[in-house]
Amino acid sequence: MGHVASAHPHQSQIIGFLLFFFFSFGLKAQPFDPFSAGNTTPTYAQIVGFYDKLHQQYPTITRWETLGPSDAGFPLRVFLIVPPLQEPLGKELSNLSPIRVLINNGIHPGEPEGINASMRLAQNVLTGRLKWKNGERFSLAIVPVYNIGGSLNRSAHSRANQNGPAEYGFRGNSKNLDLNRDFIKQDSREAQSLTRFIAYFKPQLFFDTHTSNGADYPATLTYIETQWNKMNSQRGTWMHESLTPAILRKIPSKYGTVPYVNTLQETPDSGITCFVEGPRFATGFTSVLDIPGYTIETHMLKPFEDRVNATYAFLEAGIQALLDQRDSIPSPHQLRPKQHFLFNWTVDYRKKEELKFTGYEAEMIPSELSGAPRLRYNRSKTWTQKISNYAYAHATDSDLVPSGFVIPVAWNEVLERIVPLAQALDSSSVKWIQKDTVMLGKMARIVDFQTGKSPYEGHYLHSKISVQWNIQTQSVRAGDCFIKCTASTARLLMETLHPRANDSYFAWGFFDPILQQKEYFSDYVFEDLAVAWLKEHPSLKSEFEAEKLKHPEWVKDGSGALWWVYSHSSYYEKTHKLYPVLFVD
Numbered sequence: 306m307g308h309v310a311s312a313h314p315h316q317s318q319i320i321g322f323l324l325f326f327f328f329s330f331g332l333k334a335q336p337f338d339p340f341s342a343g344n345t346t347p348t349y350a351q352i353v354g355f356y357d358k359l360h361q362q363y364p365t366i367t368r369w370e371t372l373g374p375s376d377a378g379f380p381l382r383v384f385l386i387v388p389p390l391q392e393p394l395g396k397e398l399s400n401l402s403p404i405r406v407l408i409n410n411g412i413h414p415g416e417p418e419g420i421n422a423s424m425r426l427a428q429n430v431l432t433g434r435l436k437w438k439n440g441e442r443f444s445l446a447i448v449p450v451y452n453i454g455g456s457l458n459r460s461a462h463s464r465a466n467q468n469g470p471a472e473y474g475f476r477g478n479s480k481n482l483d484l485n486r487d488f489i490k491q492d493s494r495e496a497q498s499l500t501r502f503i504a505y506f507k508p509q510l511f512f513d514t515h516t517s518n519g520a521d522y523p524a525t526l527t528y529i530e531t532q533w534n535k536m537n538s539q540r541g542t543w544m545h546e547s548l549t550p551a552i553l554r555k556i557p558s559k560y561g562t563v564p565y566v567n568t569l570q571e572t573p574d575s576g577i578t579c580f581v582e583g584p585r586f587a588t589g590f591t592s593v594l595d596i597p598g599y600t601i602e603t604h605m606l607k608p609f610e611d612r613v614n615a616t617y618a619f620l621e622a623g624i625q626a627l628l629d630q631r632d633s634i635p636s637p638h639q640l641r642p643k644q645h646f647l648f649n650w651t652v653d654y655r656k657k658e659e660l661k662f663t664g665y666e667a668e669m670i671p672s673e674l675s676g677a678p679r680l681r682y683n684r685s686k687t688w689t690q691k692i693s694n695y696a697y698a699h700a701t702d703s704d705l706v707p708s709g710f711v712i713p714v715a716w717n718e719v720l721e722r723i724v725p726l727a728q729a730l731d732s733s734s735v736k737w738i739q740k741d742t743v744m745l746g747k748m749a750r751i752v753d754f755q756t757g758k759s760p761y762e763g764h765y766l767h768s769k770i771s772v773q774w775n776i777q778t779q780s781v782r783a784g785d786c787f788i789k790c791t792a793s794t795a796r797l798l799m800e801t802l803h804p805r806a807n808d809s810y811f812a813w814g815f816f817d818p819i820l821q822q823k824e825y826f827s828d829y830v831f832e833d834l835a836v837a838w839l840k841e842h843p844s845l846k847s848e849f850e851a852e853k854l855k856h857p858e859w860v861k862d863g864s865g866a867l868w869w870v871y872s873h874s875s876y877y878e879k880t881h882k883l884y885p886v887l888f889v890d
């Protein structure tokens with residue numbers, strides 16, 4: 306896609322080369338037939354070969370576009386089935402196609418049901434075997450395989466708990482990143498390419514296809530409905546009360562469809578909880594943009610063919626349910642400046658529903674390996690009962706939305722991530738400051754936080770962040786970036802730029818340099834300066850005397866007293882722990 310691919314000067318050249326390389330590679334691949342695949346999922350070359358051919362057969366109603374680069378070196382591509390005679394993919398797509406759906410596959414290429422199911426879906430739609438009702442002016446976008454590097458890294462063993470297919474890709478991408486944690490921090494080129502496409506394509510329905518982990522039970526099909534109460538109230542409520550029930554009614558009962566079995570304790574009889582996906586996850590990101598999203602998770606121990614069929618059934622039912630309700634989809638984005646934004650959602654254990662569930666009996670038997678007791682599900686004994694389903698989440702933090710944010714030009718890694726997204730959501734939201742000026746707003750000083758002890762997805766993630774706000778006039782310089790909070794951008798900006806948000810750029814460590822003090826003092830030098838400073842500042846001196854009474858230990862070790870005066874004087878650097886993003890009033 307031109308507007309993304311032209312971001313780097315030599316990128317189109319590189320992609321041209323890669324496409325050429327790939328083309329010759331693709332010719333060697335055996336054609337893949339998704340209808341007779343049985344226990345196999347296609348290789349990357351077969352996937353591209355399949356969509357190449359489909360595009361050649363149906364050139365006027367399909368597009369086979371490049372969204373941008375991936376870490377694997379190959380371009381990230383999307384296959385679109387669009388109304389005929391459409392202009393090149395651009396802004397006008399949303400006008401010509403008022404209904405838009407995006408399916409993302411192979412984010413975890415070891416869980417490839419959606420790769421096979423989407424191929425069948427595309428072929429069935431194009432051959433006319435599947436005809437949508439109310440399907441006029443509708444665009445279907447399919448990312449055939451998102452994690453290309455993982456797809457190339459095939460084996461038969463990396464999913465030890467899974468029953469087929471015979472060979473499949475690996476969870477990590479070419480940089481060993483889990484792409485389903487990368488939608489905000491965007492360390493992968495895949496995430497940069499896809500998030501910008503989502504922000505500008507603005508689908509009304511999004512699917513991310515997976516395979517389950519965890520307990521054994523008879524159901525083949527499970528799903529995660531995105532945290533609908535995180536979205537704006539009308540759209541979220543419509544999704545939960547109208548769209549989801551309509552989808553479930555359309556899915557054949559043989560799949561035993563239930564919400565994702567995220568067990569409270571080891572086995573499902575203990576109850577299940579909803580999965581609260583923060584914005585780092587695919588459907589967590591789309592819900593920030595008020596896009597209804599479903600994570601489809603088929604059961605890992607069912608035969609692969611059944612899992613592909615179940616995934617297909619959910620996709621078909623979901624799209625048809627959306628088309629049936631196309632005239633009653635509430636508009637997205639109602640959050641505006643001065644309104645309260647709710648964030649840092651977690652499971653609400655005060656509220657539960659009952660769910661009729663069929664499980665396998667769990668037994669503890671002696672392990673053949675160690676002799677210790679081990680869990681076994683007895684598939685010849687099933688039970689059906691009502692279990693607790695903690696299906697609700699609640700926000701643990703909130704704050705007022707400012708009119709916008711100023712990000713100083715120095716923070717290029719943050720700007721590179723957020724500016725293209727804000728522009729894709731609302732092209733008028735980004736303005737570069739033209740000349741030095743001052744602006745009124747509030748700024749945060751980081752007071753406290755905790756940091757994970759081991760690396761998590763390439764970062765040492767911060768949590769439990771507390772800050773102190775200061776309202777001030779702040780100098781902003783030519784070249785700094787102002788991003789306006791509009792109905793389209795406010796949610797995403799709050800999730801990423803509010804320093805207390807769990808997936809903010811501060812939490813991911815992009816602002817870590819502010820946490821380190823750059824200058825210090827020698828005790829023997831500062832002893833005299835401190836005395837002189839307090840003499841010149843009598844009110845600070847009385848504060849100091851009061852503080853001293855609370856610290857009898859300062860008589861034995863004076864470093865605490867020195868630090869107190871230093872940190873309350875002009876000698877202390879003002880930028881230490883000062884979060885540099887201005888919340889504009």
Ligand SMILES: [Zn+2]
Nearest residue numbers: 413416515516
């Ligand atoms: Zn997965």
